[in-house]
Amino acid sequence: MTNRILVDLSATIKDFYRSPSAMFWTFAFPLLLILIFGAIFSGGGDGTYTMYVQNLDQNDATGISQSFLDTVNSTGAVNMVMIDPSTNLDDFIRDNSPSSVLIIPSGFGMDVNLSGDGLLIFRMDQSSQSAQVVLAVINGVAQHMNLALANASESIGVQTTNIINTNMNYMDFFIPGIIGLTVMNNSVNYITMVMCDYRSRGIFRKLKTTPISRVEWLTSQIIWQLVLNFASVLLITLVGVTVFGMNISLDFSFWLLIIVGTALFTALGMILGGLIKNQDTAGSVVMAITFPMMFLSGSFFALDMMPDYLQSIATVLPLTYLNEGLRDAMVYGNLTNAYYNLLVLVGVTAVFVAVASLTTKWKED
Amino acid sequence: MSETVIEVRDLVKTYDRVNVVDHVDLDVGAGDVFSLLGPNGAGKTTTVEILECIRDASAGSISILGLDISRKKDIKNAIGVMPQSFNSFERLTVRESILYFAGMFKCKVDADELIASVRLEEKRDVQFGKLSGGLKQRVGIAISLVNDPDIVFLDEPSTGLDPSARRDVWEVIRQLKKKGKTVFLTTHYMEEAELLSDEVNIMNRGKVICSGSPLQVVSQHGASSTALVRGGGEYALNCMQSRFPGVILEGDDVRVTLDNGKNLVEIIRMLDDSQVRYEEITVKRPSLEDVFIKLTGESYGGGE
Incomplete structure (x- = not known):
């Protein structure tokens, strides 16, 4: 028995490392995702948001306009770009598509100084997140200056700290999502494709005429899936820790989640590979199932960023529980939740395995 | 006639209440090349796949090398099979493919000798996917021999091959007969059956409609x-x-x-x-x- 499993494993390994596309999807693709998202979200705080300013109050004797701009600049939250006062603003907006522009009207400083009713104009794209951030900065500075001009002091201050004790950044949130996603993609894709390929090549028919049993073959394939998933998970974690300085723990519940996730998605792949005879169709169906799950199960974004109806869809997607479980285990250190998610996954796996054992055949009857 | 190694009596296979194989009797003699012929949908591949333990019969009795068909484990060890349109693993070499299937039988095999027997010495370390159609079929035949079977089933071994590649496959089949193997062949090519077979059976709509040596069949039914x-x-x-x-x-x-x-x-x-x-x-x-x-x-x- 073990001998046949080893023979099948060694053939599968050879087939894998000789297939550049399998290597790419298993190892390179998740790393690419991490590096790209990491570059986008871990850019650091210096001038992430660009703030366009047209200062028309050039002859301001009070110095208020300039000091306002200096204060904004000193927050370090924005990267200020000045627009020449002689530029036609509408032309500028059409040519450069800024998401927001701050206009300091001519005589602003005098208005503030004399009558206390200076008005800044902020033109913004309401849908733009960066415009919202810039607006918040401007409001904050204006508030601060109002108090200073009124000779009052700030009674309430806010000190921001993180939600969990350790210093969590976006990558801490993101990497468990990528791990869940990789486990899903590896397992579903691999087993569906192998089954379609073996069927069209007559390899299943041939194996049926040899002493190997379906259980032996499946054992070999699941061992291989676990090895592959452990390898890509370790690689992803390694990059997360070394490149992005993630703070994570890989405890027992983490490995259980990987094992159960592998079993779950391998069983799902077996169901698809058993029901869909044509390889091209199978590829499309796998995409149609995994692709929405990638986005709706909180791999890339936190679930509570999504509208309610999408959140309720997420609650029936198995990848959601894998992602949440992995975050609980790796980042939040919340083992109760990790094991709760694990339990849900075990239940779904049991159902999938039962269905798969009904739909998977090597032979025609 | 020589000793009978495959005896089929009253074999029936039913799909959706239709008898795809309809009360078929077959007798295959030891050491013979036996050809099962028939148009598409005649039921020949279904018949062969039942003998190969890939499918189960609906009714009838089958004995292979004196073993009842229910003893699948013993039969599998005694027969070699090349299924219809069989393609081995794309990225395994000829030698690795042979060793893989030998490993399934847990038998020691001299892979190089098998490779030589189908004259593929030069392609020994070439990946299966890079071989031409005729060479792939020869690899398939070599793979069917890994457990040194007494009976070799070849399901349409020369379909889709060019004439010269087909001739090479014929030569391999002749060598099998020379080694004393019984060869059970299904084919699309009458010329092939006539040249190679000791016994032919023609199937149509699930029934065997004539049987005998090619000469007998021709003289009985031919114009x-x-x-x-x-x-x-x-x-x-x-x-x-x-x-x-x-x-x-x-x-x-x-x-x-x-x-x-x-x-x-x-x-x-x-x-x-x-x-x-x-x-x-x-x-x-x-x-x-x-x-x-x-x-x-x-x-x-x-x-x-």
Whole structure:
């Protein structure tokens, strides 16, 4: 028995490392995702948001306009770009598509100084997140200056700290999502494709005429899936820790989640590979199932960023529980939740395995 | 007849209440090349796959090498199979493929010797996916021999091959027979069956409609031999029509059915007497293909 499993494993390994596309999807693709998202979200705080300013109050004797701009600049939250006062603003907006522009009207400083009713104009794209951030900065500075001009002091201050004790950044949130996603993609894709390929090549028919049993073959394939998933998970974690300085723990519940996730998605792949005879169709169906799950199960974004109806869809997607479980285990250190998610996954796996054992055949009857 | 190694009695396979295999009897002698012929959908692959333990029969009794078909484990160890349109692992080499399937049987195998037996020494370390169709089929045959089986099942081993690759496969099959293996062949090519087989069975609509050696089948079911007067044209037709009502004109050639060859002399004399000019006279004995077309009502020769 073990001998046949080893023979099948060694053939599968050879087939894998000789297939550049399998290597790419298993190892390179998740790393690419991490590096790209990491570059986008871990850019650091210096001038992430660009703030366009047209200062028309050039002859301001009070110095208020300039000091306002200096204060904004000193927050370090924005990267200020000045627009020449002689530029036609509408032309500028059409040519450069800024998401927001701050206009300091001519005589602003005098208005503030004399009558206390200076008005800044902020033109913004309401849908733009960066415009919202810039607006918040401007409001904050204006508030601060109002108090200073009124000779009052700030009674309430806010000190921001993180939600969990350790210093969590976006990558801490993101990497468990990528791990869940990789486990899903590896397992579903691999087993569906192998089954379609073996069927069209007559390899299943041939194996049926040899002493190997379906259980032996499946054992070999699941061992291989676990090895592959452990390898890509370790690689992803390694990059997360070394490149992005993630703070994570890989405890027992983490490995259980990987094992159960592998079993779950391998069983799902077996169901698809058993029901869909044509390889091209199978590829499309796998995409149609995994692709929405990638986005709706909180791999890339936190679930509570999504509208309610999408959140309720997420609650029936198995990848959601894998992602949440992995975050609980790796980042939040919340083992109760990790094991709760694990339990849900075990239940779904049991159902999938039962269905798969009904739909998977090597032979025609 | 030699000792029987496959005995099938009253085999039935039913799908959706239709008998795809309908009360079939087969007897295969030890060391013979046995061919199962039939048009698409005749039930031959279903029959073979039941013998190969890939499918289960609905009814009937099967004994292979004296073992009842229910003893699948023992039978699997004693037979070698190349399924229809079998392709081994794309990225495993010829040698690795052979060793993989040998590993399934847990048997020690001299892979190089097997490779030599199908004359693939030069392709030993080439990945399966990079081989041509004919070479792939030879790898498939080599793989079917890893457990040194007494009976080898080859399901359409030469379908889709060019004539020279097909001949190479035939040579491999002859070598199998020489080594004393029993070969169970299904094929699309009548020429192949006629050349290689000791025994042929023709199936149509689930039933075996004739069986025997190729010569027996042809003489039992074949039409008589025919003479073809090439280039005889209408002169030849007119001169023979009164004596041979069955004579037909095919282009510029004239075809006459011979009564066991006895009237060939008479034909030549008639043509001579009427001073009909022609290029040549050829006599063609009926082939298995003629019998096949006559019995199944289908043209089969060129494959699918």
